[in-house]
Amino acid sequence: MESSPYSVSSLNHSPFNFCCNMQETMKMMKIVAVLLVAVLSASLRCAVAGRVRNLESSTYEIKYNAINCRTHSASLTDFGAVGDGLTSNTKAFQDAVNQLSQFASDGGVQLYVPAGKWLTGSISLTSHFTLYLHRDAVLLASQDMNEWPVLKPLPSYGRGRDAAAGRYQSLIFGTNLTDVIVTGDNGTIDGQGAFWWQKFHGGKLKYTRPYLIEFMYSDTVQISSLTLLNSPSWNVHPVYSSNVLVQGITILAPVQSPNTDGINPDSCTNVKIEDCYIVSGDDCVAVKSGWDEYGISYGMPTQHLIIRRLTCISPYSATIALGSEMSGGIGDVRAEDITAINTESGIRIKTAVGRGAYVKDIYVKRMSMHTMKWAFKMDGDYKSHPDNRYDPNALPVIQNINYRDIVAENVAMAARFDGIPGDPFSGICIANVTLGMAAKSKKYPWTCTDIQGMTSGVSPPPCDLLPDQGVEKISECDFPQDNLPIDELEVKQCAYRTG
Template sequence: MTRPSIIAHSARTAALCLPQPGALYRLKSRTVWRLSSPDETGVLQHGEAQTVVTLLHELRPATRYLFEVEGFQPLSFQTAPCAGVVEATDFGLVADIAPDDIEGARSNAAALCEAVAAVPTGGTLHLGPGLWTSFPLRLKSQMTLHLAEGATLQAPSVRAGWPVLPSHDHNGRMLGSWEGLPAACFNAPVNAVQADNLVIEGRGVFDGSGDRGDWWSWPKETRDGARRPRGLHLINCRDVALLGFTIRNAPSWTIHPQGCARLTAAGLTIVAPADSPNTDGFNPESCREVVIAGVRFSVGDDCIAVKAGKRGPNGEADHLAETRGVRVSHCLMERGHGGLVIGSEMSGGVVDVSVEDCEMIGTDRGLRLKTRRGRGGSITNIVMRRVLLDGVETALSANAHYHCDADGHDDWVQCREPAVVNSGTPLIDGVIIEDVEIRGLAHAAGAFLGLPEAPIRNVRIRRLKITSSNPAAVATPPIMADRVRAMRHETIVSERAEVDCDDPSLLSAAPVSLPFDEMLS
């Protein structure tokens, strides 16, 4: 029997992994568990585990536990200590105020600010059941925010009086950003800057109110001198755990760790309507050592988008930093533009990313790499293993002619003739895809389009299985680049890309691009 493992734990929450062979997001069958303590008599908690990543809530600080579950070896662990609990309601917090009540939201923000300040080092801020509307809440180092079951922390629906995060701090370090460049943006409803040893946990809900205000009506604009806020924005933080909560209706990207290190997200639910613009689920940017485990996504854009900043229009690069060491496992991507996406803001470089034992259902694409001339940087050592792609239109793609930004359709970006290699030339090198199953294929199993001056290199595909195709699929270009032909039920197509597949019958001889004369016609 295998032993469960600890993904992360705090004083009151533990995220466990039950590594059942063949199980992706859900276990093969419900599994009974019980929790006891050698320090106390009897069973303290019991229940049924349905998902591989299982969370235990309402634990006691500094307590030894024994976790026993059918089919696995017992697991012993000890929760972290807690230096004290602060009740948010002790500071004048008012429940059930209207989402357009500016003064009420401002008053609640002031109360929460006082409550955060009162949390001792290593302590917990507890937000109990109720609907709490507040302007943005900033957290600090060495604290836990515990959102109880039945608690909803909701952003107001109006922009008037909303604080703005500047593009840089007084030391010139990037704070606010937009699509990989420094930019003033409205502060996220929940945020932290340079906070270390931070835990955000619980069974409650964060609601960004993107569906109530006007946020979704101006996705690419600047209003009142700022870009749209994220749902949860973590900037230059270290040793962060996000455990168990639901976050929904973000004004733009839902969770955006920026310049963070050693961050774990486990057992979250990330939700936004299918038509909500740019509501990506989880976007680690210029981060190191990120774990995303057992998270359920259903969003309006990419589920996970790994980024590393964007080179400025005049080559500016001071804000760029590498993303390295992102581990995604046992997640469910139910809807979205892409399951795991890298880019297109990848100028700082994206290295060592893996997605394993996940389910992607009804996403437009599964694994998607996207870049273009002018980005520079590299995407290297990318791994996808043991993933089910069900109803995904294009399962695997890498596109070095992605037509993003105002000049994305310009000839210098889209030209298929070799350009001069310089600091703006992006590189894709090293992609491993193993034990992937595709059901309901629509457009292409794989589409790889590299640059003539920097072809995509070292793509290795092993044990890829296409079990069915979608009979209702309509021929459509599988990647967002000019001159790409429409495809339906294609296998693996490539152009300026080295693709090695253990099943040669999956490699199509058909081109990715339309002939130039056909494009003109």
Template sequence: MKKQYKSIFLISALAVLTSLVQARQIDPVLDDIYEGVEIKMPKVQLPSFPDRAVSIADFGAKGDGMVKNTEAFAKAIDEVVQAGGGRVIVPRGIWLTGPITLKSNTNLHLEDGALVLFSRDFDDYPLVKTSFEGLNTVRCISPINALEAENIAITGTGVIDGNGDAWRPVKKGKMTAGQWDKLVRSGGVLSDDKKMWFPTAKSKKGYTSSTNFNVPDLISENELASVKDFLRPVMVSLVKCNKVLLDGPTFQNSPAWNIHPLMSENVVIRNLNVRNPWYSQNGDGLDLESCKNALIYNNTFDVGDDAICFKSGKNEDGRDRGMPTENVIVKNNTVYHAHGGFVVGSEMSGGVKNIHVSHCTFIGTDVGLRFKSTRGRGGVVENIHISDIDMINIPTDAIRFNMFYGGNSPVLEEDQDAEDEARNEAIVPVTEETPAFRNIYMKNIRATGSGTAAFFMGLPEKSLENVRLENALLEAKNGITVIDTDGLILKNVQVKAERTSALTVYNSKNVNVSGFTFEENGKTPVRILGKLTNAIQLDKADFSTINEQVSKGNDLPANALKIK
């Protein structure tokens, strides 16, 4: 009898173990991802799948790059879903297809050598209601899309290509003369001033029907079909999904943004190579919008716009949604070309909070750490912890807070004017439309070869609040500028500024500077300016001849500066 019970026990245990092994095709998140995290962060739930797999080739797919396999992908996904979940295998080959809709309990797995290439035929992408750039709008359906799906993944080592060159307008100023001539000879339509190329006449009409480049607001919704080619989709759209994993593949050449999780939770983005041409309009890498409980680690980005960007809706649409991006860890990522390495905004009207960013490297990125917003947004960005960031050859600002963002690229393009984002000193009433940035902590920051060490700027009516920069080495042409900021702490910060003062403070208060070192360059190292400036504290030990190394503006209040 004992032997019988023992056998039953062993068989049961073996069955449980087998079940666990079959369900566990997904590598767990290692504990070190959660180590050193300052925020209260729940463990992110990964998807899991039964050990069941089908190949798209079993449903008639042909990997020759010529036959369209949209139906085969759909049938393979349906087969897996109806059986209770599993993997849809994409083997080696070039698999041309229209849109792919992911459904619950599906893992789209790209084997080595697999290239999923999305069709250039705009008719494959019907118009759908969605959200883009934080606004409720209509766009073409995304090449990869999921709505209210649970337990989904895209894994493997293959490549997903959105054929974005078929969709994107291109500015002449972003190309060499040879590249531009080749593009124009390929077909398409030029803008009236000959400075922008459009793939079709519909695309051009969409551009001329818009005041903000991306959402046609000068025509009615009934007319959107006439500008359909202009309504470029994000490549991967995951809306209201739960337990999402993207692990391993290369995502490249997206029509607009590359990867866009929206209003989703338990999202893991890891081990990806995210690429777009540097000239790609709206060629963001990852836009995490109104999501909670997410991990972003071990990825590489080389894109045409912002790399890792957190958003939560724009203006009234974002405030009505009221869903912040929250509880996110960003670790061990490398960014090459991008407008910003780690970015918050500008569409942050629902808020961004409880974020940890560490151990990232930005190489030649236009801006390293980029925070942007403007009057009208509303929303609160708070409790952001950033540490151990290395940056090199940042052409503009290693750290930038800009509350007058108007859409300009960090490196101005031919059709952009710095005056569009000029600071307006007029104080306007604080309302729900006033953005707030507060409680942002940065430490162990190293940047060499930058244009500007750091730029902190709030609004005259709503200061940038409680920002701390500690243990930083910033080597740049220009030093640190502080405007409309309340509660800035600079501790153990070394600035090597080639052309300007190491630190300039204007119309700010409660600024505490200690352990501040700088190199002499013929300019006054520290300047304190502005009639609204108050409670600025410097450490006498940081200066050899403080009366010569610190200058005060003529309109500075008498007791605004304190030397301890």
């Protein structure tokens, strides 16, 4: 068997052979070195590629629905924000808004808030702007009162709600804006309200508590896909605004927290509230339009309002309240597919002598109630006034109030309707309503004074002022079939790429 040229037996000690063998060996070493370099290079390329893939895997595209998408994007961390829950980011937020506002006319901008706890005082947004919260992002409201500017009272109110002087600016605020969006992947805004509730109960507030989100004098507003916790006072307050979309909001506050209303459209036109879940210490939705002589003078109604698929828990307040501040008028409100659980009242109208204006053309259908004090309530003597200068001759008009296709269980009292002597509430229509009374319900489930109207297919039998017209009239109290303009507002699928 012939030996391999590189076998040990083929080697001898002659210089020639040694030289030749060395040359062959060096040649082989060079080949090995080349191969080794190639292998190392390939490994290095794979390692780099792996790092790139890992980097790419840490980035992802966020998709969300919005009334408008944005051309430009930035992250809050680009402006020096720190998400440790301790560092104030008020300046970082405001620097971001101020710098990004230059892109408003160039396709708009979105500010991305990544995961973390971002402590901040009040933030003022700008037009053509989207504030987007990551699912694990939490905005924490600062407890440093120096981070809350003070505003004048609303002109339709004449004074603050908590105190006669002004009011603290809301956590997320904007005025005179066009096309502004606050949304997220169910990110959280925590008002840390206990700090404010304690001051309120102790009478230590010079100004009215801030709200969580408020936009004034604005058009085309979207507030969606967020969780709002422990607001100092009202949660969402669009005021003097139009074309407002509130969707997919979860609002949570202790049921004994003071004035933590859920969503309060106030002197607004063309508003839609959909798919919201609210647990609060006050009305889940409170429709308003100014207070006594100030609201009458300002004269701006809330009208063309849609409320759909609302779930409410509020043992001391209403599912949907109309008033009591309604002195600019409330008209054309359409609520459907509403659920109330352990809530004081279902639909409540609150007004008084001195309010003036009207609540009219109210339509509610497909409502389900479970464990209620009242199913329906109307108060003509809700006597809270901003001052003693209200006009005693300013009588409100309450008319064309329609409730149909409603069921309830464990109700203590079907209804309490108290109109105003000499100014009866008229055009009340209730059809196809079945109220299951609680074991310890009132002996007389209906109480009615100074009202006019009719019923059809209602159980238990209503009061004499609302005579039953028989089941053949069950088609009465019809819900409007036309679409309001806010229903024509289309949303788009927008995206933001992180990393």
